[in-house]
Amino acid sequence: MxxxxxxxxxxxxxxxxxxxxxxxxxxxxxxxxxxxxxxxxxxxxxxxxxxxxxxxxxxxxxxxxxxxxxxxxxxxxxxxxxxxxxxxxxxxxxxxxxxxxxxxxxxxxxxxxxxxxxxxxxxxxxxxxxxxxxxxxxxxLAKPVNYGEAIQVQEGPKLVPVARCVSSSGKPPAEISWVSSFPGNITTENQTNPNGTVTVNSTFSLVPSGLIHDYVITCQVHHKTLATPEKFNIKLNVNHSPLVSISGYDDNWYLGREGASLVCQSRANPPATSVTWKAANGKIPDSVQVNGEILQVKKVDPSVNTTFICEVTNSMGVSQRELSVFVRESPPERQVDNAGVVAGAVIGSLLAIFVVGGVLAALFMCRRRQRNYRDDHGTYDTKTRVFGAKNNGTGVGTLSYKYCESSSEANTEKSSNNFHVPPLNYGVSVAPTAQDILLGQELDDVEKSKFSMLEYDENYDRFDENVNENRPVLQIQDHDCYLDDDMESQRDGSVISRTAVYV
Structure with a gap:
């Protein structure tokens, strides 16, 4: 009872x-x-x-x-x-x-x-x-006595019970359920005892293999006398031949490498009794040392370029696993992450676009500044802009200069009158100085150096209000003589003297 x-x-x-x-x-x-x-x-x-x-x-x-x-x-x-x-x-x-x-x-x-x-x-x-x-x-009511247990089986192709759950001498009969991560067949039987109680026997069946050995399934007993179901975790017990795997090969065995090794791993029930290493060509290389489950390579040489076999034995049988080793002449080049390459290319492209865009923007601003300068001071003759003739109040300027065919010949004086000059705003000259030309990026580096020297060496004449207004705008130093190559054409089509002084 x-x-x-x-x-x-x-x-x-x-x-x-x-x-x-x-x-x-x-x-x-x-x-x-x-x-x-x-x-x-x-x-x-x-x-x-x-x-x-x-x-x-x-x-x-x-x-x-x-x-x-x-x-x-x-x-x-x-x-x-x-x-x-x-x-x-x-x-x-x-x-x-x-x-x-x-x-x-x-x-x-x-x-x-x-x-x-x-x-x-x-x-x-x-x-x-x-x-x-x-x-x-x-x-x-009779509270049952409950328990769960594994049924030891051997691996095979047939469906057999692998776990049992029993609820004994309960009244009313208990209800039994199973919780498992893999499917199985459930069989439940009730047996009435002489005293009126009932014993419930439930089994969980599947095809046994080494893969499910030591896996846990759960049996749950529900009964009127229990506030919560009683649970039993059952670890399956399947006798099977060894399951073998080989680890340690990283596909980077090159000539001269030291310390390379392979490990033979296995699961077996009952436990394995022996582990044996073999080579496909029948002989383990001299550079290889075997120590139980570990195959140690002292130094990689051409003889290691073979297929190694690990064989494991227990009372259920013998199992083996093969692994082919490829010996390289040298360590493989470092592999670059494709994602890193793509990211670097994208970032580099963006930086290049930003740099080019900045340069173009700077050039555009310089051109615009020059255009605005010209628009603010009106249009004028190219030669007038270059030579910087001064308006004498009549709209006509005079230009006077000396010219020598050579340093040994006598100086020949030439003059040019009635040179038309547009009226100037605010009574000041609008001709750009050498510094303005340099800032406007009109000349290259060689020309820039020439103008720097001119500004340092030349002396500019100053106008006196008491002097006759018909005084020449351009005064040539008496001691200077202009050679044939003194005049130099500019990028905008104008001509300018290398040594003349402009006011």
């Missing part, structure tokens, strides 16, 4: 009795319709007769047990004149009235056994209505 904890009511007895009696208010004999107990507990079966007006005469109360397929049994009788009586029954000696009264003919069964489960009838003998009754169903 399975002993279980004593049940404790969740509500006060009086409140529970009142609640259940209200559910069967259609009759005058009030009972609790269902009562639950555990083996070994003490249980009370309550009963009372409701007669508010006192019109019914009660003469006797009898408790009867309904054995379903058998004849009913009287288990307890109370008569006010004759007292209590307990006829022969399966619970005689364990049943009694709580009080000797027709108002409260409650009986107590102690201790409860599993076979006590059934229907109990409280019957009143009354006048003038005759016999009236109420029925209480007694349920006796």
């Amino acid at each position: 399975v002993m279980a904890r004593r049940a404790s009511p969740s509500l006060p007895a009086a409140a529970l009795l009142l609640l259940l009696m209200q559910a069967v208010s259609g009759q005058r004999v009030k009972v609790i319709p269902e009562v639950t107990a555990y083996p070994g507990d003490e249980v009370s079966l309550r009963c009372s007769f409701v007669d508010p007006n006192g019109e019914v005469k009660k003469s006797q109360v009898t408790w009867i047990r309904d054995l379903y397929h058998e004849k009913k049994q009287n288990i307890a009788v109370y008569n006010p004149m004759f007292g209590e009586s307990y006829p022969e029954s399966s619970i005689k000696g364990r049943v009694s009235f709580r009080t000797s009264s027709l108002d409260d003919p409650t009986i107590v069964i102690n201790p409860v056994k599993l076979e006590d489960e059934g229907s109990y009838i409280c019957e009143y003998a009354t006048y003038p209505s005759g016999n009236e009754e109420g029925v209480t169903k007694l349920y006796v």
